[in-house]
Amino acid sequence: xxxxxxxxxxxxxxxxxxxxxxxxxxxxxxxxxxxxxxxxxxxxxxxxxxxxxxxxxxxxxxxxxxxxxxxxxxxxxxxxxxxxxxxxxxxxxxxxxxxxxxxxxxxxxxxxxxxxxxxxxxxxxxxxxxxxxxxxxxxxxxxxxxxxxxxxxxxxxxxxxxxxxxxxxxxxxxxxxxxxxxxxxxxxxxxxxxxxxxxxxxxxxxxxxxxxxxxxxxxxxxxxxxxxxxxxxxxxxxxxxxxxxxxxxxxxxxxxxxxxxxxxxxxxxxxxxxxxxxxxxxxxxxxxxxxxxxxxxxxxxxxxxxxxxxxxxxxxxxxxxxxxxxxxxxxxxxxxxxxxxxxxxxxxxxxxxxxxxxxxxxxxxxxxxxxx
Amino acid sequence: xxxxxxxxxxxxxxxxxxxxxxxxxxxxxxxxxxxxxxxxxxxxxxxxxxxxxxxxxxxxxxxxxxxxxxxxxxxxxxxxxxxxxxxxxxxxxxxxxxxxxxxxxxxxxxxxxxxxxxxxxxxxxxxxxxxxxxxxxxxxxxxxxxxxxxxxxxxxxxxxxxxxxxxxxxxxxxxxxxxxxxxxxxxxxxxxxxxxxxxxxxxxxxxxxxxxxxxxxxxxxxxxxxxxxxxxxxxxxxxxxxxxxxxxxxxxxxxxxxxxxxxxxxxxxxxxxxxxxxxxxxxxxxxxxxxxxxxxxxxxxxxxxxxxxxxxxxxxxxxxxxxxxxxxxxxxxxxxxxxxxxxxxxxxxxxxxxxxxxxxxxxxxxxxxxxxxxxxxxxxxxxxxxxxxxxxxxxxxxxxxxxxxxxxxxxxxxxxxxxxxxxxxxxxxxxxxxxxxxxxxxxxxxxxxxxxxxxxxxxxxxxxxxxxxxx
Numbered sequence: 001x002x003x004x005x006x007x008x009x010x011x012x013x014x015x016x017x018x019x020x021x022x023x024x025x026x027x028x029x030x031x032x033x034x035x036x037x038x039x040x041x042x043x044x045x046x047x048x049x050x051x052x053x054x055x056x057x058x059x060x061x062x063x064x065x066x067x068x069x070x071x072x073x074x075x076x077x078x079x080x081x082x083x084x085x086x087x088x089x090x091x092x093x094x095x096x097x098x099x100x101x102x103x104x105x106x107x108x109x110x111x112x113x114x115x116x117x118x119x120x121x122x123x124x125x126x127x128x129x130x131x132x133x134x135x136x137x138x139x140x141x142x143x144x145x146x147x148x149x150x151x152x153x154x155x156x157x158x159x160x161x162x163x164x165x166x167x168x169x170x171x172x173x174x175x176x177x178x179x180x181x182x183x184x185x186x187x188x189x190x191x192x193x194x195x196x197x198x199x200x201x202x203x204x205x206x207x208x209x210x211x212x213x214x215x216x217x218x219x220x221x222x223x224x225x226x227x228x229x230x231x232x233x234x235x236x237x238x239x240x241x242x243x244x245x246x247x248x249x250x251x252x253x254x255x256x257x258x259x260x261x262x263x264x265x266x267x268x269x270x271x272x273x274x275x276x277x278x279x280x281x282x283x284x285x286x287x288x289x290x291x292x293x294x295x296x297x298x299x300x301x302x303x304x305x306x307x308x309x310x311x312x313x314x315x316x317x318x319x320x321x322x323x324x325x326x327x328x329x330x331x332x333x334x335x336x337x338x339x340x341x342x343x344x345x346x347x348x349x350x351x352x353x354x355x356x357x358x359x360x361x362x363x364x365x366x367x368x369x370x371x372x
Numbered sequence: 373x374x375x376x377x378x379x380x381x382x383x384x385x386x387x388x389x390x391x392x393x394x395x396x397x398x399x400x401x402x403x404x405x406x407x408x409x410x411x412x413x414x415x416x417x418x419x420x421x422x423x424x425x426x427x428x429x430x431x432x433x434x435x436x437x438x439x440x441x442x443x444x445x446x447x448x449x450x451x452x453x454x455x456x457x458x459x460x461x462x463x464x465x466x467x468x469x470x471x472x473x474x475x476x477x478x479x480x481x482x483x484x485x486x487x488x489x490x491x492x493x494x495x496x497x498x499x500x501x502x503x504x505x506x507x508x509x510x511x512x513x514x515x516x517x518x519x520x521x522x523x524x525x526x527x528x529x530x531x532x533x534x535x536x537x538x539x540x541x542x543x544x545x546x547x548x549x550x551x552x553x554x555x556x557x558x559x560x561x562x563x564x565x566x567x568x569x570x571x572x573x574x575x576x577x578x579x580x581x582x583x584x585x586x587x588x589x590x591x592x593x594x595x596x597x598x599x600x601x602x603x604x605x606x607x608x609x610x611x612x613x614x615x616x617x618x619x620x621x622x623x624x625x626x627x628x629x630x631x632x633x634x635x636x637x638x639x640x641x642x643x644x645x646x647x648x649x650x651x652x653x654x655x656x657x658x659x660x661x662x663x664x665x666x667x668x669x670x671x672x673x674x675x676x677x678x679x680x681x682x683x684x685x686x687x688x689x690x691x692x693x694x695x696x697x698x699x700x701x702x703x704x705x706x707x708x709x710x711x712x713x714x715x716x717x718x719x720x721x722x723x724x725x726x727x728x729x730x731x732x733x734x735x736x737x738x739x740x741x742x743x744x745x746x747x748x749x750x751x752x753x754x755x756x757x758x759x760x761x762x763x764x765x766x767x768x769x770x771x772x773x774x775x776x777x778x779x780x781x782x783x784x785x786x787x788x789x790x791x792x793x794x795x796x797x798x799x800x801x802x803x804x805x806x807x808x809x810x811x812x813x814x815x816x817x818x819x820x821x822x823x824x825x826x827x828x829x830x831x832x833x834x835x836x837x838x839x840x841x842x843x
Contacts, residue, residue, distance in 0.1 A: 013433070014428070055779075057535055057767075057774060058778055068664055068714070068715055072715070073728065077720065077727045
């Protein structure tokens with residue numbers, strides 16, 4: 001690598017700073033679009049940003065005239081994009097025509113999201129901390145290996161002893177430590193709280209959930225994941241789809257699966273509960289179930305079964321349960337009404353209705369705005 | 373002379389052979405320095421416009437980001453990069469095959485000859501590597517004094533205006549002998565002081581191009597806008613660099629055509645091994661491929677030079693005196709237009725994208741010249757400072773309308789520097805328009821006067837006045 005590249009790093013960093021600034025300004029736009037989805041690689045997300053153009057004097061619309069080269073009769077359509085090449089030095093680069101991808105770390109994006117939506121940081125609940133053995137050399141003992149000898153402490157003790165014995169001679173300040181003076185560093189283990197969380201994304205994939213509804217869920221799930229990932233060191237995501245029965249799928253299937261048939265919401269809740277009881281025990285995990293549907297359920301009986309599942313089993317075990325109701329052409333939206341009526345007072349249940357992409361930001365704020 | 377400081381011996385030999393062949397063919401150039409770099413470095417150098425060092429700006433970072441992404445995704449790759457300088461500096465990408473290196477070398481000698489001999493390049497700074505370095509130092513010092521953000525804002529404003537210069541000014545200056553002999557003057561005053569005589573009083577001179585009316589809006593601002601000294605300095609740097617790059621816009625077709633003409637001739641007349649011919653043909657046809665609706669400067673240029681040679685023109689003389697616009701005026705005839713299947717296109721009035729409008733060679737030629745005149749840029753004249761102290765700019769309309777909204781943003785930056793409102797007269801769909809930028813923002817109004825000022829005629833197919841000062 002030559003020196004040009006190193007010099008370039010400064011200009012590049014400055015450019016990325018500017019882009020971040022713009023990203024901050026335009027975050028609302030990204031909150032309702034699918035542009036960022038599927039761009040995650042490890043801890044970074046690559047964000048497509050339009051090239052920044054300085055205003056210039058440019059030829060406008062009636063410039064779609066020009067000179068070209070190739071076969072064809074007069075009046076025949078010109079294939080290609082109809083722009084002059086840079087031969088004529090006049091191709092109109094519309095703003096936004098050139099798109100660059102900039103990598104941004106998840107933490108940074110989450111921090112922008114928090115600023116935009118005024119999200120509080122999450123305080124993991126005391127009992128939900130997973131303890132791990134952390135250790136630091138913060139203690140002292142009087143025996144140990146040479147390599148761990150604490151020089152300053154040893155010298156101090158030796159000096160004190162020398163003075164106390166009356167052997168201190170400022171003209172010849174010699175201090176000789178004896179074995180009794182020596183102190184060694186000791187490793188102290190302290191239980192360190194380590195925060196782990198699991199996210200359950202549950203979605204109704206029955207016939208009434210269309211493409212747009214699923215897109216909205218995808219966008220919501222992306223931002224929720226981004227936020228929670230920035231808050232917890234250790235995150236696992238479980239995807240559950242349900243129609244009349246529930247099953248665990250991977251993220252690819254989650255967003256693209258389309259089933260037909262009825263809707264039995266309780267099936268998903270039961271599956272989540274089973275996982276919480278077996279794999280993600282509440283004393284070790286912060287648990288965040290999200291459920292998205294268009295609000296139709298098979299029967300009122302199943303709805304009341306859901307409500308009792310939530311009240312008696314799920315809510316006591318999870319940090320927060322979020323229900324997002326996406327409006328669809330067929331959905332009645334009844335489930336949210338029932339939920340609000342029966343469990344509206346619950347501290348850790350949030351329900352939000354999303355009628356369109358513009359409301360995604362509000363729903364995310366509702367879900368994550370409580371900081372629990 | 374060719375210098376090859378870090379080339380492997382094999383390539384050094386090839387560079388020497390290519391130089392010998394180029395000289396034997398009659399090409400004439402400054403010393404050429406070939407430097408071998410890897411692709412990442414080349415992208416960085418290319419983002420800096422070919423120079424090892426430029427002033428700090430996010431725009432270079434953005435260009436690098438784009439080039440480097442394009443390269444890593446395998447979408448684009450820079451083959452050759454050569455800069456107009458004495459010595460002429462060219463870069464070879466380490467990962468290229470031997471055939472590609474030979475091709476690039478021969479191509480570079482074509483460019484080097486063009487830089488040295490084409491009239492439009494004659495007034496350009498030939499020690500631009502050092503000049504760019506000095507500009508970078510100056511801006512660094514200014515940033516340290518004034519604060520980086522302030523300087524960056526000023527630089528961005530100034531760069532928006534870099535198109536507002538007069539492409540014909542440098543050549544006029546050389547011809548009329550008006551260019552100031554700075555070195556001579558400095559030497560005279562140095563000698564005077566050393567001899568104990570009083571130094572000659574400095575001759576107050578205004579920048580050439582700063583007298584109204586002028587196309588060199590930057591020169592006018594440098595001289596007369598109420599700016600801090602450091603702001604003037606920033607404008608001066610931007611203007612110097614804009615004048616340095618201007619001839620490359622004006623001669624893109626000729627320059628690439630000339631280099632392609634010579635790489636093709638030199639390589640097929642002995643520089644290539646028989647086994648490399650097929651690969652060369654593949655590579656060459658890739659570079660000169662043309663799509664309908666697109667003009668490839670390499671293709672158009674090489675065909676024009678070949679056509680000129682067939683007609684018995686002295687191609688060395690042509691490459692000396694012309695720019696793209698006058699070159700096409702000289703050479704495009706019915707035979708050429710027919711052979712190269714040139715056409716003009718316009719938007720299908722019924723929708724469905726562009727369609728071929730005409731294959732009449734006169735129409736094609738006129739449109740082509742029209743689009744290339746003035747370096748392919750809108751022609752903007754600074755006409756006057758009006759009674760209220762506002763600047764009045766006039767767009768010399770050639771049939772193509774401006775994007776008025778963006779022009780408004782631009783002149784509001786201009787108004788900021790000028791410290792008073794700025795008007796821009798233009799035509800939009802044949803309607804006279806006046807764009808005004810001032811404290812109150814940007815506004816567009818109908819303006820009868822503009823119809824006359826901007827073109828005299830509202831016909832969009834008006835023939836542009838011809839500039840033939842080179843011939």
